[in-house]
Amino acid sequence: MASRARLRIACFTLGGAFVLLAGAAAPAGGSGARSGLVRAVVPASVSKKAQVGLTQKRLLPDQAGHVRLVYSLPASRRSPVFSLARQQGASWIALRSFKRSGDSSRRPLKMNVRQLFGAVPVQVGHYRLRLVSGSASVQIKFSVVTTPISKLSAGADHTCHVSAAGTVSCWGANAYGELGDGTTINREKPVSVTGITTAFAVSAGSRHTCALLAAGPGSTTGSVACWGWNVAGQLGNGTTTDSSTPVPVTGLSDATAVSAGGAFFTAFSCALREDRTVSCWGGNHDGELGNGSAVDSPVPVRVQGLSNAIQISAGLRHACALQTSGTVECWGFGTEGQLGNGEKHNSSVPVRVKGISTAIQVSAGGTHSCALLSSGAIKCWGFQLGTGKSKLSLSGAPLVVKMPAPAVAVSAGWGSTCALSTTGATYCWGSNGSGELGVGKVLSRLFSSGRPLLVKRLSKASALSVGGEDACALLQAGAIECWGANDSGQLGNGMSGLESRPVVAKGITNATAVSSDFAFSCAVLKNGRVYCWGHNSDGQLGASTKVEIRSTPALVAGVTNAAAVTSGSGHACALISGGTVSCWGADKSGQLGNGRKVSSITPVKVKGISNALQIGAGVGFTCALLASHAVKCWGINYASQLGNGTTTGSTTPTSVFGITDAVALDVGSTRSCVVLSDGTVECWGGYDPKDPMANTGSALPTAVLGVTNAVQVSIESECALISDGTVTCWGEDPLHPDGSVHKIAGLGNGIDLSASCALISGGGVDCWGSSEFGQLGNGTVSFAGSSDSAVSVSGISNATAIGGTGFDACAVLANGTVECWGLNYWGQLGNGEQGFSSVPVGVIGLD
Secondary structure (H helix, E strand, O other): OEEEEOEEEEEEOOOOOOOEEEOOOOOOOOOOOOOOOOOOOOOOOOOOEEEEEEEEEOOEEHHHEEEEEEOOOOOOOOEEEEEEEEEEOOOEEEEEEEOOOEEEEEEHOEEEHHHHHHOOOOOOOOEEEEEEEOOEEEEEEEOOOOEOOOOEEOOOEEEEOOOOOOOOEEOOOOOOOOOOOOOOOOEEEEEEOOOOEEEEEEEEEEEEEEEEEEEEOOOOOOOEEEEOOOOOOOOOOOOOOOOOEEEEEEOOOOOEEEEEEEOOOHHHEEEOOOOOOEEEEEEEOOOOOOOOOOOEEEEEOOOOOOOEEEEEEOOOEEEEEEOOOOOEEEEEEOOOOOOOOOOOHHHHEEOOOOOOOOOOEEOOOOOEEEEEOOOOOOOEEOOOOOOOOOOOOOOEEEEEEOOOOEEEEEEEEEEEEEEEOOOOEEEEEEEEEOOOOEEEEEEOOOOOOEEEEEEEEEEEEOEEEEEEEEEEEOOOOOOOEEOOOOOOOOOOOOOOOOOEEEEOOOOOEEEEEEEEEOOEEEEEEOOOOOEEEEEOOOOOOOOOOOOOOOEEEEOOOOOOOOOEEEEEEOOOEEEEOOOOOEEEEOOOOOOOOOOOOOOEEEEEEOOOOOOEEEEEEEEOOOEEEEEEOOOEEEEEEOOOOOOOOOOOEEEEEEOOOOOOOEEEEEOOOEEEEEOOOOOOEEEOOOOOOOOHHHOEEEEEEEEEEOOOOOEEEEEOEEEEOOOOEEEEEOOOHHHHHHHOOOEEEEEOOEEEEEOOEEEEEOOOOEEEEEEEOOOOOOOOEEEEEEEEEEEOOOOOOOEEEEEEEEOOOEEEEEOOOOOEEEEOOOOOOOOOOOOEEEEEEEEOOOO
C-alpha cells in the first residue's frame, strides 16, 4: 500500500451508487502526497426537481477537500438539508446533518466534500447522502475505498521508490540489473534508475522491476517499463533477454497500475488497464497469467473473465484482483489455499474468493493472500494467517486477522505480512527468521508469530511494502525505514546484515538548494533547515561541534526557515525567509557580519541586513544583493573585496560603490560580480594596490567588455549565462592567454550557472574546464589541461539546481536528492567516503 492514490469516480443514477475510489490510505491529515489528475463525472438527472453529482480535479490522500459535490435545485427552493450517514454492518450511523441557506440559483451549485464531512474524518467505508429541498429528495450512496498507487515497493532482495518528480531509485541486489542503473552491482544505498522521469508507480519483483509511466502531465494512465531478469519474458518486451535499464512493455499504453511477481523461472508481471481489464506476461507454469493456459508469454495477454478490476497484486506464484463490487478474484498456484476459493488446487483462470464482498484492497504474498475490508478488518487465506494462534496456520477460505486496531493498508510478502493501522502504527506477523517482523529480535520459536506484533521504534507510517524477508515503510514525515534481511543492501542504510528494527534508508529526499565551496558543501531542505558536510576545521558546518571532517551531512543548529545557503572557504551563510542573513564558521576577518571577529560554530545574525535577495561567500568575506538592487559586503578587504574603493575591512555590511541596479550576484575567492538590469556585467576585487599593473582586479566595480545580455554570472569560472542559453567566458587560461571573450562550445540551452557547470533545460548538467579531479562528472580524469567545450555529467537528467567550485560540484535533483562529483579529499561529496569521484554520487544521511 502506498500514500499516493489514483482517484476514479463511477457515477450511477438514483437506485445505483456513486463509487468514490479515493486515496484514504491513512487517517485525515496524513502524508498529503499528490495524486494524478482525473476526469470529472457527473450523473444524469435523477429528478426534475433536484439532482446531485460528484466531481473532482485533484485529490490529496486523506483530504477529500478537492472533490466537489455538484447539485442543482429549482429556483423556488431554498435552504436544502444535507444528511450524511456511514454504514456499519446492516445499519446506517448518522454522521451529521446541516442546512445551506440561499441555494436558489438556477446554475449548478458546488460544495467542497470536506465541507460536507465537516469535522468528521473522511475514512474508508460506505456512505449515504440525502439532500432534501422542500418536497424534493435525492439520495445517493458512495464508497470511499483505497486504490493504491505504489510509490514504495520491496522485492525479494531489493527495494524501489518513486519520487514526487517521477524518478525511481532502487537499492539492494542487482545481479540481473533489477536496480535499473545500467549495472549488475549490488547497491547498499539508493541509485537512480536510468531514463525514468515520469513514473508514478513502481513494483519490485523477485529479480525484476516494473514502473508505470504517465502518458503526460497529470495523467494517471500510461505505459509500463520493466528491467532486470527476463528468463520467462517478465519484462514484456517480446524477448527473454535481461536488461539492466528499463525497456518498454509491448502494446501497453493505457495501464493504470502494475505489479511484478513470481520468482526465478516463474517470474511474471501484471497491469491493470483503463478499461478495468487485466493483462499479464512472463512465466505461466502454474497459470499465473490467468489466460487459461500454462504457456509463458513475453508480451501481455489478457486475464480471462475480468472486466471490472480496480486493483491488482502479483504474488510469488499467483495473483489477485479487486473488483468494483468489493469481491476478489485470484488465479495461479493454489495448493496452499492462497486462491481463497476453499480449494487447494491451481487455476489458470480467476476464481472468486469466498466470503469477501466489501474489500477495498488486496495483496498477494508467497503462499497466502490478504484483503482489507471497508470496515478496517483484514481477512487472509492460504498459509500464514495472523489469526492470533501461536503458530502459523493454513486455510483455503478467508479468516479474520486479530489486529489490535482497524487497518488502513495491508501488504503480504513471501513469508510475512504487515498492516498499517488507523493510528499510524505498523503490525506484522508470519515468518521472522531475518527479523522481518520488526519487533527487535529474531523470534526463536520456529522464527514466526501467528499474531500481529507491533513494529518497534517506527514513527507514524503512511505506506508500507513487504518483500521477501524484508519490509519498508514510508513515514508521514517523508523518510523511508526498512527492516529484516539485508544481505544485498536492500534496507538501503549503507550497510549489510539483518536489522530486526527499522533503519533509515539513506539519501536526501527534500533538498531545494545546494552550495559548494572548497572542501565543504551545504544544502537547504524543503522544511527550511540546512545541512552541511565536508571539512569543518573552523566550524563551517554549523553543527555545534568542531569534528574536523564529516563525510555525511550534519544539521546546522538553529536555522529553521532558510531560503538559500552559500559556503565560503571557512564559513557559510543562510538567507532566511524574510530577507535576514545568518552566518557561522571562521570570523577572524569579520566575515560573519555581526560586528565582531569571533568564530562561531552556530549561526549568528548579520547586522543591518533585512531585505536580502541573494547572498554569496568568498574567502574571508560575504556579500548580499538587496531588494533595492544595491549590494553590501563585509569581512576582509585587502584586495578590495568589499568594492568600496578601499582596502579596509569591515565587520558589518558596507555598500559596494555605485551599484544600484544589480539583478544577480556571484562571489568568488577574492572577487565578486553582478549582472546589471541592462544585461552587462561589472566585477570588483582581486586588486593589489601595491602593484596595480600586475593584476586584472579592480578596487571599484568595472564593466566586463564584450559581455551583453547576461542573466547570471560566475566569477570563479569568469563566465556569464546569456539570455539565449549560451555561456560567454573571459579571463586568462591556457587556451586564452590574452583573456579574450569566447563562447563555450556545445552549450545553448543553459538555465543556471555555477563555477564551470551549467544546468540545462530539461534537467541535465554540462561542465567544462579541467578534469584532474573528475569535476566534469563524465567518468573521466585527465591532467591534459582544460577544455572550453561542454560535456554532459553522467546520469543527471532531472536536476533543478547546481552548486560548484571548479574542483567539485553538486546538483539537486527533482526528487529532492543531491548528487556530487569531483574532489572529495575532505568528504565534500557527502557520500560517506573520501577521495574523488568522476561521476555523480548520492549525498547520504539527509532525511
